[in-house]
Amino acid sequence: MARFRNKKKKVFIKPVLKKKQPDVDHITGDKIPRSFVFSRGKLPGSLRQLQADLRKLMLPYTALKLKEKKRNNIKDFLNIAGPMGVTHFLMLSKTATAPYLRVARTPQGPTLTFKIQEYSLAVDVAQSQVRPRCPQDLFKNSPLIVLSGFGTGEQHLKLTTIMFQNIFPAIDVNTVNLSSCQRIVLLNYNKETKLIDFRHYSIRLQPVGISRKIRKFVQNHQVPDLRSLQDVSDFVTKAGYGSESEADEEAATVSLASDLGRVNRASTKSAVKLQEIGPRLTLHLIKIEEGLCSGGVIFSEYENHGVKKTQQEEEEEEEEEEEVEEEMVED
Known part of the structure; x- marks a missing residue:
């Protein structure tokens, strides 16, 4: 007698395609800036973590899990930068005395x-x-960039302004979606110390005149504990009508053009709150070169201001130049 075999049906699972990120900025018509954040040479653990923080800051248009090997040189990263549309490199390095960041x-x-x-x-x-x-969802959109104190008219500060303005996508104030503005990168230049304070904040809006209890109730839809109260009105009265944490400053309030979430409504005043999320950097611009880690020196902090370099600083600069020359040479 013939045997009948049950043939198992093959199940076809449709692959989930990831949403491709746009290549062209709809505002400027240029390519959306993308970045690689990597290191040159051996870094200690704290700088490795700083590298991870910078990659997260540059999201979503960066390689968060970029793999590096000791034998990789700058040309290796440059060869894959073109096909992937990468426009900027952020390179961390460490000498005997100080860490450096190249942009x-x-x-x-x-x-x-x-x-x-x-x-x-x-x-x-x-x-x-x-x-x-x-x-x-804080890192789903690029941060806003705000520059302060760079308008002195000096050439090296103009180049610094252009570089950081172009490292993030441009925005159109008239058409921007308010829900996408969740982070801000602030760079403040101090003319006296010649240092740049690099800060990274998250942006959140709070309606003016509403207490924290009522705000959380509306946002989270959580049923409040009313066992100790005689009436629902006691909950509102006890919560109060002002802010429990701090007074709302008039200078920090804005009128929204559209609804944002369940609490912040259009044509109502909301307070802008900034909370630092890091990393935090204090930078000193020491050199600008024409090419990619090579070429003529457009600006040098020591030469342009008549400051004599110490022997240790000269040795560090020679060491960096030798490392770069070795990296640019083909294997």
Whole structure:
């Protein structure tokens, strides 16, 4: 007698295609800036974490899990930068005395070299706060960029302004979606110290004149505990009509053009709150080169201001130039 075999049906699972990020900015018509954040040479653990923080800051248009190998040189990164549409390199390095950050435009420069005077990691900033805030969707959109103190008319500050303005996508104030504006990068130049304070904040809006209890009730749809109250009106009266944390300053309030969430409504005043999420950097611009880590020197902090370099600083600069020359040579 013939046997009948049950043939298992093959199940076809349709692959989930990831939404492709746009290549062209609908505002400027130019390519959307993308970045690589990587290191040159061996870095200690704290600088490795700073590199991870910078990658997260540059989201979503960066390679968050970029793999590096010791034998990789700058040309290796440059060869894959073109097909992937990468426009900027952020390179961390460490000498015997100080860490450095290079910001370069691909493929032909210029390159800005900053000495990192001080830095704090994102985890350190969060631990210093009573209520750290970092929602999951905070890094779905690029941050806004705000530059302060760079309008002195000096050429090296103009180049610094152009570099940082072009490292993030441009926005149109008239058509921008308010829900996409969740982060801000602030760069403040101090004319006296010649240092740049680099800060990274999250943006949130709070309606003016509404207490924290009522605001949380509307946002989270959580049923409040009314067991100790005689009436619902007691909950509102006890919560109050003002802000429990701090008074709302008139200068920090804005009128929204459209609804934003369940609480912030159009044509109503909302207070703008900035909360630092890190990393925090204090940078000193020491050199600008025409090319990608090479070429003529457009600006030098020591030469342009008549400051004599110490022997240690000269040795560090020669060491960096030798490393760059070795990296640019083909294997």
